[in-house]
Amino acid sequence: MIEIISETKCTACNQCVNVCPTRVFDRTDGIPVIARQEDCQTCFMCELYCPVDALYVAPEAETPSGVREEELERSRLIGGYREKVGWGPGRTPVAQHEYLYQLYVKTNFG
Amino acid sequence: MSIAHARHNELSLEADVLIIGGGPAGTWAAISAASRGAKVILVDKGYCGTSGATAPSGTGVWYVKPDPVLRRQAKESRYALGGFLADNRWMDRVLDQTYTNMNRLAEWGYPFPLNEFGEPHKRGLQGPEYMKLMRKLVKKAGVKILDHSPALELLADEYGVGGASGIRLETGEPWTVRAGAVVIATGGCAFLSKALGCNVLTGDGYLLAAEAGAELSGMEFSNAYAICPVFSSVTKTAFYRYATFYYEDGTVIEDAGSQRGRSVIARKLLEGHRVFARLDQAPEDIRPLLRVSQTNFFLPFDRAGIDPFRDLFEVTLRLEGTVRGTGGIHITDETCATKVPGLYAAGDAATRELICGGFTGGGSHNAAWAMSSGTFAGEGAADYALKLGQRGTGRRLRGLSSQAIAGRQGQTPQRTAEFIRAVQSEVMPYDRNLFRTEERLNDSLVRLDGLWRDIRSSSVPLTTDAVKAREAAAMTATARWMYRTALHRTETRGMHKREDFRTLDESQKHRLVSSGLDEVAVRTEQVGKEAALV
Numbered sequence: 068m069i070e071i072i073s074e075t076k077c078t079a080c081n082q083c084v085n086v087c088p089t090r091v092f093d094r095t096d097g098i099p100v101i102a103r104q105e106d107c108q109t110c111f112m113c114e115l116y117c118p119v120d121a122l123y124v125a126p127e128a129e130t131p132s133g134v135r136e137e138e139l140e141r142s143r144l145i146g147g148y149r150e151k152v153g154w155g156p157g158r159t160p161v162a163q164h165e166y167l168y169q170l171y172v173k174t175n176f177g
Numbered sequence: 178m179s180i181a182h183a184r185h186n187e188l189s190l191e192a193d194v195l196i197i198g199g200g201p202a203g204t205w206a207a208i209s210a211a212s213r214g215a216k217v218i219l220v221d222k223g224y225c226g227t228s229g230a231t232a233p234s235g236t237g238v239w240y241v242k243p244d245p246v247l248r249r250q251a252k253e254s255r256y257a258l259g260g261f262l263a264d265n266r267w268m269d270r271v272l273d274q275t276y277t278n279m280n281r282l283a284e285w286g287y288p289f290p291l292n293e294f295g296e297p298h299k300r301g302l303q304g305p306e307y308m309k310l311m312r313k314l315v316k317k318a319g320v321k322i323l324d325h326s327p328a329l330e331l332l333a334d335e336y337g338v339g340g341a342s343g344i345r346l347e348t349g350e351p352w353t354v355r356a357g358a359v360v361i362a363t364g365g366c367a368f369l370s371k372a373l374g375c376n377v378l379t380g381d382g383y384l385l386a387a388e389a390g391a392e393l394s395g396m397e398f399s400n401a402y403a404i405c406p407v408f409s410s411v412t413k414t415a416f417y418r419y420a421t422f423y424y425e426d427g428t429v430i431e432d433a434g435s436q437r438g439r440s441v442i443a444r445k446l447l448e449g450h451r452v453f454a455r456l457d458q459a460p461e462d463i464r465p466l467l468r469v470s471q472t473n474f475f476l477p478f479d480r481a482g483i484d485p486f487r488d489l490f491e492v493t494l495r496l497e498g499t500v501r502g503t504g505g506i507h508i509t510d511e512t513c514a515t516k517v518p519g520l521y522a523a524g525d526a527a528t529r530e531l532i533c534g535g536f537t538g539g540g541s542h543n544a545a546w547a548m549s550s551g552t553f554a555g556e557g558a559a560d561y562a563l564k565l566g567q568r569g570t571g572r573r574l575r576g577l578s579s580q581a582i583a584g585r586q587g588q589t590p591q592r593t594a595e596f597i598r599a600v601q602s603e604v605m606p607y608d609r610n611l612f613r614t615e616e617r618l619n620d621s622l623v624r625l626d627g628l629w630r631d632i633r634s635s636s637v638p639l640t641t642d643a644v645k646a647r648e649a650a651a652m653t654a655t656a657r658w659m660y661r662t663a664l665h666r667t668e669t670r671g672m673h674k675r676e677d678f679r680t681l682d683e684s685q686k687h688r689l690v691s692s693g694l695d696e697v698a699v700r701t702e703q704v705g706k707e708a709a710l711v
Contacts, residue, residue: 088223088232088377090325090346108376109410111473112227115305126477128371128410144480151472152305161472162303163288170466171300176237176415 068107069124070134071145072098076121083113083122104131111148118155120146188345188352190321192218193562194555195341195356197328197382199225200232201544202524203362204311205278205551206558210360211318213559218354219320220343222327222363222644223377226312229364230500230525231544232304233374234413235471239545240279240299241272248272255542256710259503259534260670261686262395264708267531270511274549282307285314301470302544304374326352327381327644329637330578331359331389337518338389339574346641355574357562358519360554361386361506365499365525366655368604369597369648372403372412372495373473379648380499380655382526383506387654388577391515392507392692394528394702396655397662397673398535400610401501402443402494404435404454409477412495416467416474419459423489425451440674443494443607453489496605499655502672503529503537504662507690512557513550519561523547523554530688535671579694580637580650587638588646596649599628604656614677615667618660625657633695654694661697662689 069091072083077098084092084099088110093102109128114120123145125132139145153160161167170176194210196203199221207219221228241251252268279299283289287310289297315322325346332340332355340355366380383393403412404420417435422442424430430452433441445452459467464486468475478485499505506515506522508531513521524547533542576582603621604610632653637646666689668682669675687701 085324086224086227088228088374090223106376108371108374110227110233110374111476112233112305116227126480127408129408147479148472148476151476152303154305160288160303160306161469162306163290164469165290166466166469167290167301168292168298170463170470171298173463173466176470 068104068109068128068131069101069113069122070132071123071136071139072101073121073136073145074098076119078119080118082116082118086116087113114148115152115154117149120149186350188350190218190352190354192216192354192356194358194360194558195220195354196360196362196555197341197385198362198364198524198526199312199322200229200362200364200524201308201311201547202526202551202554203360204308204315205548206360206362206523206555207315207320208318209552209555210559211320213556213563215559215562217318217320218323218356219315220323220326220328220341220352220354222325222381224324225315225322226308228377230374230378231547232308234304234473235301236304236544237301237541238279238299239272239275239541241276243273243276252710255533255536258536258671260536260681262530262534262671262688262704263710264531264704265710266708268710271532271545271549274552275545278548278552282310286310323352327647328385329582329643329647330576331385331520332574333389333577334572334574336572338520339572341385342576344639344641344643346644349641351639355572357565358521358558360521360523360558361526362523362551362554363526365502365505366652367498367500368496368601368652370496370498370605371410372405372497372500373410375497375500378500378525380651381648382522383658384647384651384654386506386515386517386520386522387692387694388579389517389520391517391520391522392690393504393658394507394688394690395504395530395535396499396658396691397666397689398504398530398671399499399502399659400613400672400674401497401499401537402439402607402611403497403501404439404442404492405495406477407491407493408481411474411477412497413471413474416456416471417454419456420454421457422492423453423455425453427489439494440611442492443611446494447607452492454492455487455489456485457487459486494607496610498604500525501537501543503533503535504659505529511553512560513554514557521554521558523550535673578637579633580635580647582637582639582643584636585638585640587636587642590642590645592635593642593645593649596628596632596653597645600625600649600652600656604659612674612676613663614675615664618664622657622660625653625660629653629657629695657697658691662691662699665689665699
């Protein structure tokens with residue numbers, strides 16, 4: 068579930084407040100807050116839509132993991148999903164990756 | 178509740194067509210209705226573009242070129258698995274419409290991968306990309322979108338449905354949309370199991386439709402469970418075809434698997450075993466391809482420091498209910514109309530028996546159904562509403578909720594949470610929902626009927642707390658349609674498994690149509706000879 072809004076990276080654009088399907092975030096005068104963490108369905112969509120990689124959704128769906136931002140920076144996990152999906156300036160969407168067609172040829176998947 | 182007078186701070190709008198739900202079916206319905214010249218409003222409980230089961234993941238699509246041999250194979254591939262309840266004519270229509278819509282997506286800018294001839298390869302869609310594009314197309318078509326605006330009840334007069342009302346979650350203000358026709362595209366019901374993207378899918382549309390007098394079909398086909406790492410929400414089951422399953426001590430569980438061996442996993446879990454998996458049967462050369470084709474499948478593993486090709490990880494089965502089941506709102510004609518004038522259903526909110534009988538076995542049929550039924554329903558609703566013309570507005574409408582919705586006081590969030598836990602404890606256990614018996618179904622129904630009476634008599638406050646209160650009601654009603662219908666089908670067919678009737682009974686090759694709220698009725702509907710794939 069959602070664990071981190073990086074105070075140093077967040078620009079208070081409130082995109083996460085807008086796109087979260089289960090309305091986990093609330094607007095404030097400053098950067099948004101995680102207001103209802105227990106409603107998070109661990110779908111990772113907020114992370115994908117965050118333009119500055121300020122969010123981190125931990126893989127644990129049932130319980131908070133207590134992960135810390137410094138660890139994530141070291142392990143380069145924060146922002147990693149958006150990079151893999153190919154969203155963001157200068158990136159190519161994974162949707163058109165040649166491997167998708169190669170996988171179909173080899174396995175009939177996709 | 179009368180809505181003759183606008184309430185304080187109420188947002189009050191008019192349209193020809195109101196779409197409830199902004200996933201694939203709802204967005205296709207919206208652009209299809211707008212293309213007929215209708216004024217369209219789309220409301221979503223979450224956010225159109227991220228809501229629902231499709232947005233967070235990749236999905237295959239039942240895209241088959243119009244070649245008679247290929248089409249024939251496509252239709253036959255799951256006909257027996259579905260218990261012979263699919264309809265040949267509907268399969269043809271959906272294959273045609275899906276082919277058209279996927280080609281449109283390529284024209285409209287979806288970034289398909291290219292084949293060796295440099296042509297787009299259109300057999301799948303990446304959810305985030307697909308739904309971002311759909312939102313853009315909906316807005317471009319001039320459709321007004323209200324995000325975070327769940328519908329709480331439909332509005333109707335003696336001539337049929339004429340709109341809906343609900344609440345805006347960010348401000349707590351009520352909204353009302355008067356419309357000549359309404360399309361329900363709210364998805365299926367996964368009972369807040371945290372299956373990927375499914376926690377907005379709580380059967381809301383079934384309840385809205387049933388309160389208006391619509392029927393449901395195939396609700397016995399509602400016991401889909403997905404293989405999932407215990408710690409995670411990612412219920413993508415396809416890659417488990419490469420898995421071996423193990424006991425705690427590392428010995429192999431024979432016959433466990435993702436296709437027909439899922440019951441074996443459930444039985445081991447019921448016996449108290451922990452079950453582990455490893456994708457060790459995936460050939461080395463395709464592993465990098467798998468990683469790219471479903472990035473979100475690997476995301477939780479990467480973050481948890483697990484290599485699913487080499488490390489054992491503990492798995493469970495998470496309920497997907499009717500999301501990957503096939504039951505839903507009963508469709509009465511080719512426009513995806515319901516029996517209630519002005520009310521249409523599309524996507525997982527509608528029955529998918531027409532194309533896959535009692536078993537889906539994967540996202541590709543559901544994705545094809547969503548875009549096709551969305552198109553049929555959007556066009557049908559637009560034509561109906563435009564024919565109504567001026568008669569569509571100025572109607573004296575009343576709210577149809579079976580629970581009182583008013584005031585600021587009502588059912589507390591604590592009470593709602595109790596209701597939700599109570600219904601989950603009847604539908605989640607494998608020995609109740611996956612493996613069914615008359616005794617256990619009746620046992621659950623006694624409690625579910627009591628739960629429904631409690632819910633029915635408690636009032637829902639017109640505040641943001643209303644959303645979960647209505648979800649609890651919808652899930653309880655859904656569970657009762659599921660289990661009443663499951664009692665009637667005294668055989669094993671499609672995904673419906675009766676431990677007391679273990680084989681398919683030729684004489685029950687019909688559909689089961691359920692309806693009603695306080696009293697649930699079940700009737701049989703014959704599958705016509707002309708529907709058969711022979």
